Amino acid sequence: MCLIFTCGEHTFRREVEGYEGVTCQCHNCGNWAGHVIKSNPWFTFCFVPILPLSIHGYQDVICNICRFAQPLENRPDVQAMRRGAGGGNNIPMQNQPPPQPQGGPPPGWGQGPQQGPPQGQAPMRYG
Numbered sequence: 001m002c003l004i005f006t007c008g009e010h011t012f013r014r015e016v017e018g019y020e021g022v023t024c025q026c027h028n029c030g031n032w033a034g035h036v037i038k039s040n041p042w043f044t045f046c047f048v049p050i051l052p053l054s055i056h057g058y059q060d061v062i063c064n065i066c067r068f069a070q071p072l073e074n075r076p077d078v079q080a081m082r083r084g085a086g087g088g089n090n091i092p093m094q095n096q097p098p099p100q101p102q103g104g105p106p107p108g109w110g111q112g113p114q115q116g117p118p119q120g121q122a123p124m125r126y127g
Helices: none
Strands: 007-015 034-045 048-052 058-063 069-071
């Protein structure tokens, strides 16, 4: 009679409470694909989790693209995004103009007197 037993390790992962839906920048690849995940590793026997290998688990920022993991305590920028602490999905927007006062066109749209060609240049002629 031949019995085959398998031993191994399995890690259960879930999002950390307060960081659900928070997306941050990966320090390895630079993509905005980092999520805060809590990992709980278990020893398995015949694919059945038997013994936890960590009591409290690990809280990491893990990139979904390059799979780079970094401990949450090393990322103060991500800790500031925690819900309930003034955070949320705080992806900074790039090249945003300053807020415009209400009423009136944006700058450059018909404001100011009409001027002729710049000084020292003749008007263009076609034909």
